[in-house]
Amino acid sequence: MAGQHLWVPRQATPADQRLVDTLLAGARWRHAHLDWLDAVDLLGQSPFLLATDHDRTSACLACPPDPPGFAWIRVFASGSELQPAEAWACLWPSASRRARQQGATLAAALSAEPWMVSLLRHAGFEETNGVVFLEYRGRATDPPTLAGVRIRSYRPGEIDALLDLDQQAFPGLWGYSLPVLSAAIEQAALVTVLEVAGEIVGYQLSTASALGAHLARLAVAPQHQGQGYGSALVRHLLHAFSVRGFDRVSVNTQVDNRPSLTLYRRLGFADTGQSYPVFTAPLSGSALGGDA
Numbered sequence: 242m243a244g245q246h247l248w249v250p251r252q253a254t255p256a257d258q259r260l261v262d263t264l265l266a267g268a269r270w271r272h273a274h275l276d277w278l279d280a281v282d283l284l285g286q287s288p289f290l291l292a293t294d295h296d297r298t299s300a301c302l303a304c305p306p307d308p309p310g311f312a313w314i315r316v317f318a319s320g321s322e323l324q325p326a327e328a329w330a331c332l333w334p335s336a337s338r339r340a341r342q343q344g345a346t347l348a349a350a351l352s353a354e355p356w357m358v359s360l361l362r363h364a365g366f367e368e369t370n371g372v373v374f375l376e377y378r379g380r381a382t383d384p385p386t387l388a389g390v391r392i393r394s395y396r397p398g399e400i401d402a403l404l405d406l407d408q409q410a411f412p413g414l415w416g417y418s419l420p421v422l423s424a425a426i427e428q429a430a431l432v433t434v435l436e437v438a439g440e441i442v443g444y445q446l447s448t449a450s451a452l453g454a455h456l457a458r459l460a461v462a463p464q465h466q467g468q469g470y471g472s473a474l475v476r477h478l479l480h481a482f483s484v485r486g487f488d489r490v491s492v493n494t495q496v497d498n499r500p501s502l503t504l505y506r507r508l509g510f511a512d513t514g515q516s517y518p519v520f521t522a523p524l525s526g527s528a529l530g531g532d533a
């Protein structure tokens with residue numbers, strides 16, 4: 242069927258919102274990054290490519306570098322007119338080139354979907370990490386108090402301090418940009434900061450739904466780590482959610498993130514057995530579509 246059309250990539254614009262909504266709603270194959278941003282939030286960014294043939298659009302791929310240097314595949318979807326491999330072949334060479342031109346050196350994708358995994362492997366991506374899920378069940382006891390430390394709610398206007406701290410704690414692929422952190426704060430049910438001598442040195446951000454609470458972000462400034470602050474923030478949120486009637490708090494972290502895994506398990510989180518592989522590929526050209 243693809244042979245009847247000449248699909249070519251074109252950059253999407255905010256004016257394509259309805260078209261992209263329709264494409265995603267009807268997509269037969271759809272990959273969406275675990276993201277704070279919706280696909281339509283990315284429409285003004287590049288690359289966000291559509292596979293088009295005159296007035297028809299059959300696939301899209303978005304991987305704008307965010308954080309700088311890293312191009313997560315945030316959206317990839319294809320309708321019934323294009324097989325995923327054909328859509329990928331149409332979009333990825335141009336998308337990877339554009340991401341590289343904007344300074345991205347690594348592409349990444351988080352997916353356990355067999356069709357997406359096969360596509361990624363075929364394109365030269367390798368499984369380099371994983372995300373594991375843990376869960377805390379039951380009621381939490383009162384959090385301990387640490388001398389000289391205050392845990393309190395985040396206040397609007399403190400986002401720059403949080404961003405600075407977050408970027409120090411997550412320097413690479415897992416970093417947040419300002420738009421991502423803003424979206425996360427907007428969607429959070431509980432954001433708390435930890436202060437030492439009036440300075441914010443740690444924070445956590447959690448969401449809540451009918452399924453339970455979810456600890457989505459935890460960071461302590463590198464020079465303040467190893468002093469119990471991360472544990473204090475987690476115990477504080479477990480207690481806060483317990484008071485609100487939640488008896489289940491989930492979290493996920495990278496397989497190779499020993500400090501956080503140690504912390505969560507020590508505080509009573511148990512592995513759920515659920516995990517997602519993380520695939521990465523250097524954006525150097527050769528293995529990535531051949532149009533370096």
Ligand SMILES: CC(C)(COP(=O)(O)OP(=O)(O)OC[C@H]1O[C@@H](n2cnc3c(N)ncnc32)[C@H](O)[C@@H]1OP(=O)(O)O)[C@@H](O)C(=O)NCCC(=O)NCCS
Nearest residue numbers: 410459460461466467468469470471472494499500501503
């Ligand atoms: C994870 C993080 C929040 C922990 O903060 P922290 O203030 O250092 O945490 P605590 O001092 O309360 O406890 C850290 C625990 O991890 C252990 N730990 C610290 N570094 C470790 C390492 N390199 N390997 C294994 N365990 C380590 C400590 O021994 C301590 O356990 P213990 O109390 O049994 O000795 C902090 O390391 C951080 O911000 N990391 C970067 C961001 C991140 O990875 N966030 C979590 C991802 S979801």
